[in-house]
Amino acid sequence: MTDETINMLLAVGLAILKSVVILLVVVAFSAITIFIERRMLALWQDRYGPNRVGWQGVLQLVADMLKMFFKEDWTPPFVDKLIFWLAPAIAMSALLISFAVVPITPEWGVVDLDIGILFFFAMAGLAVYAIMFAGWSSNNKYSLLGGIRAAAQTLSYEVFMGISLMGIVAITGSFSLRDIVEAQKDGWFIFPQIIGFLTFITAGFAVAHRTPFDLPEAEQELVAGYQTEYSGLKWGMFYVGEYIGVVLVSSLLTVLFCGGWYGPFIDVLPWLAFPYFAIKVFFFVSLFILVRASLPRPRYDQVMAAGWKFMLPLSLLNLIVTAAVVLM
Amino acid sequence: MAIPNMADTANATTGAPSVVGTEHAIVRELYQRFGEGAFVFQTNRDRLPTLWVERSQLVAVLKFLREAPKPYVMLLDLSAIDERLRQHREGQPKSDFTVFYHLVSIERNSDVRIKVALSESDLNLPTIISIWPNANWYEREVFDLFGIKFEGHPHMQRILLPRYWEGHPLRKDYPARATEFDPFMLNDARQDEAEQALDFKPEEWGMKRGRADEDFMFLNLGPNHPSAHGAFRIVLQLDGEEILDCVPEIGYHHRGAEKMAERQSWHSYIPYTDRIDYLGGVMNNLPYVLAVEKLAGIEVPDRVKTIRVMMAEFFRISSHLLFLGTYIIDVGAMTPIFYMFTDRQKAYDVIEAVTGFRMHPAWYRIGGVAHDLPNGWDRLVRDFLDWMPKRLASYEKAALKNGILRSRTIGVAQYNTEEALAWGTTGPGLRATGLAWDLRKVRPYSGYENFEFDVPVRDNGDAYDRCLVRIEEIRQSLRIIRQCLDNMPAGPYKADHPLTCPPPKERTLKDIETLITHFLGVTWGPVMPEGEALQMIEATKGVNSYYLFSDRSTMSYRTRIRTPSFAHLQQIPSVIRGSMIADMIAYLASIDFVMADVDR
Numbered sequence: 001m002t003d004e005t006i007n008m009l010l011a012v013g014l015a016i017l018k019s020v021v022i023l024l025v026v027v028a029f030s031a032i033t034i035f036i037e038r039r040m041l042a043l044w045q046d047r048y049g050p051n052r053v054g055w056q057g058v059l060q061l062v063a064d065m066l067k068m069f070f071k072e073d074w075t076p077p078f079v080d081k082l083i084f085w086l087a088p089a090i091a092m093s094a095l096l097i098s099f100a101v102v103p104i105t106p107e108w109g110v111v112d113l114d115i116g117i118l119f120f121f122a123m124a125g126l127a128v129y130a131i132m133f134a135g136w137s138s139n140n141k142y143s144l145l146g147g148i149r150a151a152a153q154t155l156s157y158e159v160f161m162g163i164s165l166m167g168i169v170a171i172t173g174s175f176s177l178r179d180i181v182e183a184q185k186d187g188w189f190i191f192p193q194i195i196g197f198l199t200f201i202t203a204g205f206a207v208a209h210r211t212p213f214d215l216p217e218a219e220q221e222l223v224a225g226y227q228t229e230y231s232g233l234k235w236g237m238f239y240v241g242e243y244i245g246v247v248l249v250s251s252l253l254t255v256l257f258c259g260g261w262y263g264p265f266i267d268v269l270p271w272l273a274f275p276y277f278a279i280k281v282f283f284f285v286s287l288f289i290l291v292r293a294s295l296p297r298p299r300y301d302q303v304m305a306a307g308w309k310f311m312l313p314l315s316l317l318n319l320i321v322t323a324a325v326v327l328m
Numbered sequence: 329m330a331i332p333n334m335a336d337t338a339n340a341t342t343g344a345p346s347v348v349g350t351e352h353a354i355v356r357e358l359y360q361r362f363g364e365g366a367f368v369f370q371t372n373r374d375r376l377p378t379l380w381v382e383r384s385q386l387v388a389v390l391k392f393l394r395e396a397p398k399p400y401v402m403l404l405d406l407s408a409i410d411e412r413l414r415q416h417r418e419g420q421p422k423s424d425f426t427v428f429y430h431l432v433s434i435e436r437n438s439d440v441r442i443k444v445a446l447s448e449s450d451l452n453l454p455t456i457i458s459i460w461p462n463a464n465w466y467e468r469e470v471f472d473l474f475g476i477k478f479e480g481h482p483h484m485q486r487i488l489l490p491r492y493w494e495g496h497p498l499r500k501d502y503p504a505r506a507t508e509f510d511p512f513m514l515n516d517a518r519q520d521e522a523e524q525a526l527d528f529k530p531e532e533w534g535m536k537r538g539r540a541d542e543d544f545m546f547l548n549l550g551p552n553h554p555s556a557h558g559a560f561r562i563v564l565q566l567d568g569e570e571i572l573d574c575v576p577e578i579g580y581h582h583r584g585a586e587k588m589a590e591r592q593s594w595h596s597y598i599p600y601t602d603r604i605d606y607l608g609g610v611m612n613n614l615p616y617v618l619a620v621e622k623l624a625g626i627e628v629p630d631r632v633k634t635i636r637v638m639m640a641e642f643f644r645i646s647s648h649l650l651f652l653g654t655y656i657i658d659v660g661a662m663t664p665i666f667y668m669f670t671d672r673q674k675a676y677d678v679i680e681a682v683t684g685f686r687m688h689p690a691w692y693r694i695g696g697v698a699h700d701l702p703n704g705w706d707r708l709v710r711d712f713l714d715w716m717p718k719r720l721a722s723y724e725k726a727a728l729k730n731g732i733l734r735s736r737t738i739g740v741a742q743y744n745t746e747e748a749l750a751w752g753t754t755g756p757g758l759r760a761t762g763l764a765w766d767l768r769k770v771r772p773y774s775g776y777e778n779f780e781f782d783v784p785v786r787d788n789g790d791a792y793d794r795c796l797v798r799i800e801e802i803r804q805s806l807r808i809i810r811q812c813l814d815n816m817p818a819g820p821y822k823a824d825h826p827l828t829c830p831p832p833k834e835r836t837l838k839d840i841e842t843l844i845t846h847f848l849g850v851t852w853g854p855v856m857p858e859g860e861a862l863q864m865i866e867a868t869k870g871v872n873s874y875y876l877f878s879d880r881s882t883m884s885y886r887t888r889i890r891t892p893s894f895a896h897l898q899q900i901p902s903v904i905r906g907s908m909i910a911d912m913i914a915y916l917a918s919i920d921f922v923m924a925d926v927d928r
Contacts (some may be wrong), residue, residue: 046670292660294663296659300908
């Protein structure tokens with residue numbers, strides 16, 4: 001083997017290793033988010049939350065997972081089996097794959113796609129199939145209603161989610177997330193693109209199906225919505241999928257609007273890149289949890305109306321103004 | 329209302345149509361319209377004008393009352409009594425089964441009760457749904473429990489018991505104990521029968537399964553659903569998420585509370601009342617003991633009245649707090665309920681110190697309360713009064729001013745005063761439509777006339793206003809409790825009367841007569857004089873009344889419990905048609921019902 005081949009193999013090996021590390025960290029962090037959410041919700045709700053397993057309950061997660069692994073994975077006889085099995089797999093993988101385009105630090109990141117943002121849109125679009133499949137294949141009226149809600153909600157919110165980011169694309173002239181982070185070296189996009197930020201964060205909540213956009217699984221109305229018939233590990237995949245969504249949207253908010261790994265003294269202390277990124281992501285994750293603790297859920301038609309009649313014009317306006325400024 | 333006590337007039341026992349009762353304006357009007365001969369006036373211990381009419385004239389009389397000047401707009405209660413074993417019914421027409429209608433006029437602030445006698449061989453009555461729509465469920469209940477048929481009723485089926493049930497439980501020949509039946513066995517055939525009986529057939533309710541080019545979805549909401557607030561089933565006919573029509577189905581929580589009353593002593597039935605509106609605690613004891621005291625002729629000391637008011641208001645606050653928490657959680661915000669549970673715990677600290685129990689103290693007694701207030705009760709009550717107002721203000725600010733909550737509930741499930749009265753809706757659900765009808769003000773009982781408080785009213789009659797009315801009611805309850813705290817009268821906690829229960833014991837070892845009375849009162853329970861008495865109160869959820877029939881026995885001959893939630897659930901379809909599923913959930917939350925209160 002020539003040196004060149006060896007070098008290439010090494011590079012490939014390193015890339016694979018990095019990808020696996022990122023994958024594991026993302027899944028682990030998403031799972032830990034579940035624990036963090038339970039403790040933080042409890043804090044805001046005047047109670048303790050899980051604090052019995054391990055120090056301050058940190059092992060609660062392990063206990064929950066053990067329980068879930070050994071729980072009977074029941075497939076009801078009336079479901080469409082193939083689709084029923086496919087749905088949780090999509091739920092977990094679609095958003096997980098999106099992480100490939102997220103640049104974490106100058107060195108870390110799976111790929112640097114030129115079409116990074118578009119790739120994320122595509123994957124977010126795929127993720128809704130998980131819910132629609134689950135809702136349809138369960139052969140249950142509550143699941144079906146949840147699936148329909150998810151489809152309608154995604155349709156309304158993906159449109160302006162795309163447009164809300166076009167301001168940034170217009171400024172940087174690139175769809176690559178790495179380019180976008182580097183363009184924020186001297187100033188975060190959250191300030192010039194505050195409207196884009198607000199519309200994108202709204203859409204992000206909708207993509208992750210978190211309160212106040214948790215209509216597909218609105219407990220008070222649809223019992224558990226699309227996941228009513230799921231149990232055991234398959235239900236667990238939906239559950240972890242939801243938190244991967246939370247972490248992904250938080251990462252994107254960090255990368256797109258809050259300067260990714262940039263922060264004070266990053267030039268002299270490059271090792272601060274990951275801590276900066278992690279702190280920002282954690283901030284947004286906490287925001288997700290705080291919103292869940294504080295807001296009620298709007299009605300299905302109100303969500304649609306807000307999407308089409310308010311958010312869409314707002315994001316269009318943002319794009320036009322940004323474009324005008326860029327062209328001037 | 330100054331009405332002379334007619335229980336002692338000689339006319340009560342003559343049985344002949346007489347001029348008694350003519351002090352009631354409505355009785356005079358009825359005599360004038362239909363002639364004195366059409367009625368038999370019955371005197372009662374509750375002094376509520378009661379008139380017997382012939383079956384043939386029933387509808388005409390009821391129609392007249394509904395359309396009279398200052399009309400009787402609300403059918404408060406409709407039920408029956410099996411008279412076949414009743415011995416003491418002097419002055420009443422011969423009857424095997426009697427159906428009674430309790431009507432309320434808001435403008436006159438007076439009631440009238442109409443009774444119809446039926447013979448065992450011909451248990452039929454015309455329906456009155458066209459006069460008061462809420463007669464629907466009441467007539468079904470009478471059919472279910474007594475087997476009396478109402479001609480012209482669109483769904484003459486059982487309502488509380490399953491369709492395959494045999495017999496009519498409130499008849500006197502129906503056994504009251506499980507041990508009088510063969511052991512219950514659930515085999516496959518029986519299970520199939522039970523399951524089939526629950527099948528929903530849209531055609532039975534006059535519903536179509538679809539239009540030319542689309543099918544409707546029939547969604548079973550309950551009896552197991554997170555927002556059904558208990559074992560309540562409501563079948564929705566859906567076009568997308570829009571509710572075209574719905575059929576509420578009740579009875580999953582039926583325990584036969586009225587039947588149980590017929591074999592419990594007057595005293596030992598008190599704990600059963602606690603469990604009617606299980607969030608109301610001693611509030612449920614109140615109408616029951618007040619009605620029994622009317623039968624017995626007991627006048628309780630002022631201290632008893634004030635203690636009762638104070639504890640009942642504590643339970644109103646506790647019930648309203650739970651309402652508020654579940655209401656907000658039902659529109660999707662999960663946090664506030666935890667804070668409200670903290671507040672309820674503070675209330676329970678007081679309740680527990682005073683009564684010894686939390687949710688179901690069964691603490692009121694015939695002629696008093698179980699024991700005197702403990703030392704230091706005033707400090708506990710004061711702590712609570714200091715705690716609560718700040719919390720309420722923060723709930724209003726954080727939860728009720730929230731834009732999403734407002735958009736979810738303002739204008740949702742709206743109805744007006746007229747509709748509310750036609751459906752027998754009472755309590756905050758009625759006051760949210762702009763009518764200040766609170767029994768504590770309009771028919772004061774247990775000394776409420778001595779308290780200063782306002783009746784909160786809102787005008788829109790929607791889900792949001794029903795919530796605001798309750799918040800303000802919590803404030804007014806705090807005001808009442810503060811007045812109890814500042815002005816608690818001294819004196820005994822039990823009336824000095826031989827029929828109190830447990831009976832006075834002080835002189836038992838000195839005087840053989842007292843000893844005998846005490847012994848009988850404790851072992852058999854007191855024997856109440858014959859007669860009928862009704863007491864209604866403004867309970868946590870609306871008007872709750874106990875109508876007691878005594879046949880000079882240790883047990884009630886018949887106990888009729890009128891609960892607010894029963895009426896409120898019957899109203900659902902008329903309010904919710906055309907709304908969305910999410911509105912339905914907000915509406916159910918704003919009704920604040922408890923299934924035990926519906927099904928009894």
